[in-house]
Amino acid sequence: MTEGNDLINLIIDGIEIAVEPGTHVIDAAERAGVLIPRYCYHPGIPSRPAQCRVCLVEIEGQPKLQPSCKMTVTEGMVVHTASEEAEDARRAVIELLLVNHPLDCPICDAAGQCMLQDYALETEQLRSRLHEEKLVQGRDRIADDILYFADRCIICTRCVRFMSEVAGDETLIVAQRGDRNVIDTFPGRDLDHPFQGNIVDVCPVGALVHEDFLFKARFWDMDQTASICPGCSTGCNVTIDVKENQIVRVKPRHNPEVNSYWMCDHGRKHLVMSNRGERADVPLIRPDGRLVAADWSEALAWVADRLLEVTGGDAVVSPDSANESLFFLRELLDRLGIGGGSFRVPTGEEATLAGFPKLALRAERAPNTTGAELFGFARVDDPAPSPAGAGLIVLEDPLADHEPEWGGEAAFFLYVGGRLSSAARNAHAVLPVTGFAEMEGSFTNFEGRVQRFHQALRPPGLARPAWMVLSRLIAELDLRRGAETRTETPLEVGQAFAAMAVATPELGGFEWDSIGPKGARLVAAGDAVSADVA
Amino acid sequence: MAYPYRDDRETTTILSRHMGEPEARSLSGWLERGGYEALRKAVQMEPDEITEVVKESGLRGRGGAGFPTGMKWSFMPSEPSGPHYLCANADESEPGAFKDREIMRWTPHLLIEGCLIAARAIRAEHVYIYVRGEFFPVIRVLNQAVVEAYEAGYIGESVCDSGWGCDLTVHIGAGAYIAGEETGLMSSLMGGRAEPWMKPPFPAQRGVFGAPTTVNNVETLASVPGIVMNGSAWYRQWGSEKSPGTKMWCCSGNLTKPGNYELELGLPLGEIIHDVCGGPPEGRKVKAVLPGGSSTAFLTADELDCVTTYEGLQEAGSALGTASPIVLDETAEIVPAMRRIAQFYAHESCGQCVQCREGTAWITKILRRIEEGDGEPRDLDTLYDLCDQLTGRTICVLADSVVFPLRSSLDKFRHEYEALMRRSASVAT
Numbered sequence: 015m016t017e018g019n020d021l022i023n024l025i026i027d028g029i030e031i032a033v034e035p036g037t038h039v040i041d042a043a044e045r046a047g048v049l050i051p052r053y054c055y056h057p058g059i060p061s062r063p064a065q066c067r068v069c070l071v072e073i074e075g076q077p078k079l080q081p082s083c084k085m086t087v088t089e090g091m092v093v094h095t096a097s098e099e100a101e102d103a104r105r106a107v108i109e110l111l112l113v114n115h116p117l118d119c120p121i122c123d124a125a126g127q128c129m130l131q132d133y134a135l136e137t138e139q140l141r142s143r144l145h146e147e148k149l150v151q152g153r154d155r156i157a158d159d160i161l162y163f164a165d166r167c168i169i170c171t172r173c174v175r176f177m178s179e180v181a182g183d184e185t186l187i188v189a190q191r192g193d194r195n196v197i198d199t200f201p202g203r204d205l206d207h208p209f210q211g212n213i214v215d216v217c218p219v220g221a222l223v224h225e226d227f228l229f230k231a232r233f234w235d236m237d238q239t240a241s242i243c244p245g246c247s248t249g250c251n252v253t254i255d256v257k258e259n260q261i262v263r264v265k266p267r268h269n270p271e272v273n274s275y276w277m278c279d280h281g282r283k284h285l286v287m288s289n290r291g292e293r294a295d296v297p298l299i300r301p302d303g304r305l306v307a308a309d310w311s312e313a314l315a316w317v318a319d320r321l322l323e324v325t326g327g328d329a330v331v332s333p334d335s336a337n338e339s340l341f342f343l344r345e346l347l348d349r350l351g352i353g354g355g356s357f358r359v360p361t362g363e364e365a366t367l368a369g370f371p372k373l374a375l376r377a378e379r380a381p382n383t384t385g386a387e388l389f390g391f392a393r394v395d396d397p398a399p400s401p402a403g404a405g406l407i408v409l410e411d412p413l414a415d416h417e418p419e420w421g422g423e424a425a426f427f428l429y430v431g432g433r434l435s436s437a438a439r440n441a442h443a444v445l446p447v448t449g450f451a452e453m454e455g456s457f458t459n460f461e462g463r464v465q466r467f468h469q470a471l472r473p474p475g476l477a478r479p480a481w482m483v484l485s486r487l488i489a490e491l492d493l494r495r496g497a498e499t500r501t502e503t504p505l506e507v508g509q510a511f512a513a514m515a516v517a518t519p520e521l522g523g524f525e526w527d528s529i530g531p532k533g534a535r536l537v538a539a540g541d542a543v544s545a546d547v548a
Numbered sequence: 549m550a551y552p553y554r555d556d557r558e559t560t561t562i563l564s565r566h567m568g569e570p571e572a573r574s575l576s577g578w579l580e581r582g583g584y585e586a587l588r589k590a591v592q593m594e595p596d597e598i599t600e601v602v603k604e605s606g607l608r609g610r611g612g613a614g615f616p617t618g619m620k621w622s623f624m625p626s627e628p629s630g631p632h633y634l635c636a637n638a639d640e641s642e643p644g645a646f647k648d649r650e651i652m653r654w655t656p657h658l659l660i661e662g663c664l665i666a667a668r669a670i671r672a673e674h675v676y677i678y679v680r681g682e683f684f685p686v687i688r689v690l691n692q693a694v695v696e697a698y699e700a701g702y703i704g705e706s707v708c709d710s711g712w713g714c715d716l717t718v719h720i721g722a723g724a725y726i727a728g729e730e731t732g733l734m735s736s737l738m739g740g741r742a743e744p745w746m747k748p749p750f751p752a753q754r755g756v757f758g759a760p761t762t763v764n765n766v767e768t769l770a771s772v773p774g775i776v777m778n779g780s781a782w783y784r785q786w787g788s789e790k791s792p793g794t795k796m797w798c799c800s801g802n803l804t805k806p807g808n809y810e811l812e813l814g815l816p817l818g819e820i821i822h823d824v825c826g827g828p829p830e831g832r833k834v835k836a837v838l839p840g841g842s843s844t845a846f847l848t849a850d851e852l853d854c855v856t857t858y859e860g861l862q863e864a865g866s867a868l869g870t871a872s873p874i875v876l877d878e879t880a881e882i883v884p885a886m887r888r889i890a891q892f893y894a895h896e897s898c899g900q901c902v903q904c905r906e907g908t909a910w911i912t913k914i915l916r917r918i919e920e921g922d923g924e925p926r927d928l929d930t931l932y933d934l935c936d937q938l939t940g941r942t943i944c945v946l947a948d949s950v951v952f953p954l955r956s957s958l959d960k961f962r963h964e965y966e967a968l969m970r971r972s973a974s975v976a977t
Contacts, residue, residue: 067941095755146913188899193897
């Protein structure tokens with residue numbers, strides 16, 4: 015932190031505030047709780063062309079209104095963001111933007127989260143003085159899955175500058191001049207970049223939209239949930255937009271330590287695709303050769319009885335599982351005397367974001383490989399089923415690419431997962447668990463950052479979080495092994511996390527509620543409680 | 549006849565002296581006319597000495613803004629930490645102005661000489677002459693002159709054998725008005741769109757290719773050799789205290805003898821229009837004048853006794869601009885003329901700032917509607933409001949440029965707007 019006497023003091027709308035030298039007025043105002051409208055300025059894009067002119071403010075001593083995105087603070091500066099002149103200029107910018115902007119909000123994907131719509135209402139522009147015809151520019155497919163509605167475009171050039179300054183790919187340009195200005199691809203080049211989806215996110219209006227999302231949902235019909243992208247080991251912070259219990263869209267959520275304001279296109283598609291597939295939604299047991307439905311008490315009791323009959327065995331887990339689930343599986347395996355356990359990691363090509371190189375689509379296409387290793391599971395290329403006659407427990411690996419007979423020779427094959435592939439159907443019992451978007455939990459990303467995700471979807475049928483299922487199975491086992499009282503089982507994720515943190519030195523000192531929006535880095539085992547809990 | 553429409557009165561000419569003499573284009577012809585003497589003198593002077601002479605001469609930028617040239621040069625760092633650049637703004641694009649192209653077409657070496665003297669003053673190692681793309685004959689002449697000057701050692705590693713080196717490149721633009729704005733020019737020179745940028749940083753701090761840069765108009769640079777050769781007092785024998793020297797006047801519109809005239813600054817505007825240019829055709833009277841080109845405020849026939857200096861025209865409520873009076877006589881209508889001007893600015897707006905991009909185009913649409921007889925009285929309020937919004941709220945002054953003529957036409961010729969509206973009312977009833 016900067017020393018107090020190095021700070022610059024200024025007054026914004028009567029609010030005294032001290033900020034670091036070099037801070038721009040627009041950011042200082044935001045810290046003072048004054049949100050100055052902005053279009054061209056985006057905190058994640060380095061350049062500040064100051065061209066949209068909607069952030070003009072009055073600065074005492076300056077003869078003209080000044081763009082607050084461009085002006086840096088000076089000692090004793092007095093800023094008025096809502097003076098008569100500033101408000102007049104802002105009203106005019108909005109009126110002028112609406113001169114050629116179609117009022118097609120009823121069919122625009124951005125309606126409800128559109129900065130032009132918001133400011134038009136804020137500046138009370140319900141009628142236009144325009145009597146002339148609007149300029150019609152049409153639309154364009156600017157990339158494989160991105161449409162450009164030129165009429166809606168306000169030429170803030172955020173998309174152009176994202177591509178050139180953040181993605182490092184100068185493919186987008188402004189073509190033409192004056193009010194004929196449109197965004198286009200550079201002649202002879204196509205927009206095809208693994209991070210291009212961010213141009214849709216930075217668009218302050220509905221000019222750039224994902225074709226996949228086109229006309230799918232109104233903003234106000236969706237629920238937003240803070241989550242972590244499971245597409246690779248980076249663990250980008252995301253917001254999942256859900257309509258009618260389906261993920262319809264995923265947007266990046268700011269985390270300066272992980273993904274800044276961005277995410278890759280692979281992550282977006284990966285999450286939307288996760289709606290697909292057949293789900294196990296009721297516990298299944300095989301008391302007499304056939305899988306039959308059971309309720310949870312019956313299923314857990316039956317599985318516990320069977321597990322007591324097994325000696326030795328193996329486990330296959332998934333790096334898509336939450337830390338809490340992996341922890342309770344390890345606890346279960348310890349009680350059964352089964353060591354080891356392995357997991358596979360799907361891989362793909364890496365792609366780094368030039369302007370924020372910490373953010374990459376990483377080769378490891380799973381969110382929690384670090385977590386799986388933390389709980390003692392080994393990374394393998396192809397997990398072999400347990401030797402014939404031994405136990406086999408599979409946690410969440412969908413086994414989709416295995417031979418249909420895989421696992422069939424195990425003495426007892428327990429499948430704890432949500433998807434029923436042919437191999438999974440060989441199990442003696444299936445305990446249905448929630449996918450990551452249907453539960454709360456945490457992942458540990460490639461650099462050991464523990465990040466929480468929240469529940470976005472209702473789980474199907476009787477599916478429950480794996481940590482809940484496994485902890486209760488442990489309690490059943492303990493009872494059968496003569497425990498005097500029922501082993502305490504967590505009722506909610508905070509308790510599950512607490513149990514995990516107590517037993518895991520690397521998580522020493524963490525509490526569910528203290529892991530902030532930036533996540534918390536693992537500490538070296540045995541180290542003091544000095545996690546950089548943000 | 550030599551150069552057409554030469555002022556037949558007794559005036560001293562500096563810039564246009566050799567216009568109409570094709571031989572002056574060649575290096576040998578130029579040397580015969582005393583060419584490059586000023587450069588020979590300048591290379592023996594210290595950079596700050598040159599700046600000082602130009603400062604004392606009171607020479608002001610001829611591109612329109614009239615900023616004192618010597619002062620502009622003095623903003624350049626005196627201890628270079630890297631390369632410095634000089635850009636000669638030859639993108640002459642103000643409607644009504646046609647002087648720079650003539651200076652280059654007849655006396656290319658005058659510009660080259662001025663460029664090199666200025667480059668020495670600001671410690672530039674490279675001069676870019678940014679020429680408007682449509683000036684094909686000019687570009688040909690200029691390129692030929694540059695080749696000759698290089699061969700003769702007036703440009704290059706050791707200018708006039710002084711050991712001081714400076715290069716010069718003629719860069720051909722693509723014909724955009726806004727490339728004549730200094731930051732727009734530099735954006736274009738660097739290979740980008742001609743989009744002006746917010747100052748600061750000023751060009752002298754961070755200009756083309758990130759280096760300290762001075763941008764000077766062609767006429768400004770062409771005035772420099774005479775000043776360096778003859779001294780500031782010589783230059784100050786013409787013009788006023790604040791506006792010394794001579795100036796090219798590009799007179800167009802309803803005139804008997806339109807054309808380029810080099811005149812001492814400070815003549816009454818009416819004298820230029822009537823005595824020099826012969827006034828409007830026989831039997832017609834002046835209605836309005838845009839004294840400094842299309843981006844200056846209209847003056848009416850009653851205001852022509854104002855003095856044609858920077859300060860004089862400012863007092864009269866207009867500006868000297870590029871000294872390009874466009875004269876409208878009684879046969880001309882103000883509204884269509886104003887619409888045509890607005891249409892030009894709407895076409896040439898780079899489109900960065902919302903006020904300019906949308907405002908200039910909307911103004912054009914409103915004016916066209918009024919012109920076609922569909923105007924309503926409240927349109928004038930809208931136009932006045934747009935004038936307020938387009939003033940001083942954008943990155944560059946292109947938006948302001950349309951406001952000067954528009955606001956003055958509304959103030960001074962409101963009756964012409966209203967007459968068109970009455971026409972609409974009578975049609976409606």
